[in-house]
Amino acid sequence: MTEAKQTSGGGSLLIAWQLSNKRVLIVGGGEVASQRIESILVTGATILLVSPAEGIGSRTKELVSKYKESGKIVHIRRKFSETEDLENMDMVLTALDDNELSEKIVHMCRERRIPVNAADIPHLCDFYFGAQIRDGPLQIMISTNGNGPRMAALIRTRLQKGLTGLEGRAIEKVGLLRERLKERAPGVGGIEGRQRMKWMKELCDIWEMEDLAMLEEPTMEFLLNEGWSKDRKVLSPMETMPILRTKKQTVIRHVVTEGGQSTITAFILGAVCAGLFFTYRGR
Amino acid sequence: MTEAKQTSGGGSLLIAWQLSNKRVLIVGGGEVASQRIESILVTGATILLVSPAEGIGSRTKELVSKYKESGKIVHIRRKFSETEDLENMDMVLTALDDNELSEKIVHMCRERRIPVNAADIPHLCDFYFGAQIRDGPLQIMISTNGNGPRMAALIRTRLQKGLTGLEGRAIEKVGLLRERLKERAPGVGGIEGRQRMKWMKELCDIWEMEDLAMLEEPTMEFLLNEGWSKDRKVLSPMETMPILRTKKQTVIRHVVTEGGQSTITAFILGAVCAGLFFTYRGR
Structure with a gap:
């Protein structure tokens, strides 16, 4: 890894260089x-x-x-x-x-x-x-501006823990949906362009990353037909439920809630401790 | 934000471009x-x-x-x-x-x-x-390779939650310690260079990010005098305790353990629920 000594004020310009066909x-x-x-x-x-x-x-x-x-x-x-x-x-x-x-x-x-x-x-x-994380179309780079590649690697590990592993898939799906939307509203700039950007932004705000990751073709069509084409509305995941494949959702929910297990364990532990206390006191 | 349509296989070369005095x-x-x-x-x-x-x-x-x-x-x-x-x-x-x-x-x-x-x-x-996070010498860039700047912003928020806010300071301190070490062992490459890299790597592995963030000048000297200069040993934070300022450590520990509060709350909640149950049953 290349390193450099720099003043603490000095930074780099982090960029995504394009090398396709170069x-x-x-x-x-x-x-x-x-x-x-x-x-x-x-x-x-x-x-x-x-x-x-x-x-x-x-x-x-x-x-x-x-x-x-x-x-x-x-x-x-x-x-x-x-x-x-x-x-x-x-x-x-x-x-x-x-x-x-x-x-x-x-x-x-x-x-x-x-x-x-x-x-x-x-x-x-x-x-x-720098240290990198890649998950399909998602690329993350960590630079310490020459203050130690080891620290960059440590931070990469820390950041990776904060990701569910579904982000790359969610980004792919959002990219696909945006393509479909552009087919319906092909204008660059102008009112339609702004409406399109607003609709995409709202969708990404309302939908959880995990919901986005499971966006399938029929749901996209439903979102565009019943949402975009009718009053530029953004439907919530619940509103698309009739066509969601429940099985898939269950699998993803399982992955997502893993992080909550320590909370659940603590709740049970608390209950058990209190139970023992009352049982003991009751004697 | 610049966007680009790309095939899912196509990626960018994420780099930290240098523009000092340019x-x-x-x-x-x-x-x-x-x-x-x-x-x-x-x-x-x-x-x-x-x-x-x-x-x-x-x-x-x-x-x-x-x-x-x-x-x-x-x-x-x-x-x-x-x-x-x-x-x-x-x-x-x-x-x-x-x-x-x-x-x-x-x-x-x-x-x-x-x-x-x-x-x-x-x-x-x-x-x-791309979307960026900056904390002193730490710079993080998130690129979705053109599949939506909104997603990059969402992932930035998610990544930021995984950081304690002490990473930038920790990187600065490690950078300073490395400079001090280089003064004692200035060789580029060779055995000494490798020993230096190994020592720094070990230190970053043994010390928590939060301990590194509170590394002060006297502790660095202690680490170098009692650790590096004697058998290239890496002392643990505990081993440098005599000169650590306990007050500072307390402040930092507080910041770090904030993430554990939901677990503590759940424990108390569990205890209270069980308490109510037993109280009710006891009537």
Whole structure:
């Protein structure tokens, strides 16, 4: 993980960089390189991996053999070559033990205005990586601005406990519903655009994450026909009940209420203690 | 908030972009521009804001008058001028109603290889913004990959509930301790570097976030003198107790245990219910 020393006032601009159909050069093949490869693969970019065979770690090897046929990763078994490797690159990541070579690559990227990250040399980086959580379309990044990658990992664990695991699915469903709505109200901007945004916002406010996660095609149709198309109304989950599949709801409710178990246990424990007290006093 | 339609498999590369001492051009002065200004201000970049006076919203106006003296924001009261505004820029953000002008600016940025975001025109963006949490050096970004900014906001609220509010302080303290440790063991890489990383990792594992947040200078010295310098040992919070300030700990413990109140309430409620039951039965 790349680290940096910064003043406490200094922050980063956290952004979601788009790499679909772009080309990323990764120089080096060890443990860090494999982490970089995994981060890049989810973006839809093509990876050019430059590293001598002896520099390839086990995880990198696995990833290369898994993705080489699809053309997602092209592995060139040699050291970095300045004349050809930077050509048409949209991003460059170095994962090298050789700091001198890393520095050289960074300066060449600067000249060509290619965004570059040099692992473990923060002052040479245009951007840093951070701890991440991914659940389908949901991506969360935790940055400590160079004050320790371990802390970022601890906070990731803490944040993960606050998620039910249904958020990714809920986001997917909301995305689908928004697509359906746009088919009915295709206007960009204007009154219809604003009504559409308001309707979506209200729906997300009224519906719980867990209800959104179980939104199926028929319910979406019902919401649009009986809600949106009639007076732009937002129906509650209860109002769509006739078509909800009760079985599914039960399963999800079970997941959701797990967090309440300690409260229930405490209630029972309290009752038992008082019961024992009264039983004892009654003797 | 910039949105984008993407396939469910498509993700972004979430990164912490570095803008300290860089120059960012913001074109437009409305509500979105003010959000952009706030995001950029934390990074230590200088902002060139180009917008006619009539396009400036109230929040933007506030920010301009607050930061113009320090030179952090320079406001040029006119429309975008292609001949001069892009010169020496490290990043460009458009926040315009005029999509045609936005598109023109984006293409000019592409030619110059300047990273660019055009608000509300996702297919033209090199990167997107997302919902954010900030607590000192801690920055968290939530991206739904274009499946609805409202969902990102809901997840932000959910994540915020999982944080105690002490994380930022804990990260600062760990950063400081790491600096102190580096003064004693300045080697990059090698055995000492690895020992240092191991020691910091262990400390973060053994110490609770809340203990880390209350780490003061004398405790750090104690940890380094009695722990690191003697056999690279990691002392527990208990082992540093002689010099801990008990009062502070009490305050923090109070904050931390707030989450347990519902459990305590449930216990009492359980006891009261059972009490009533026995009282009633006893009649």
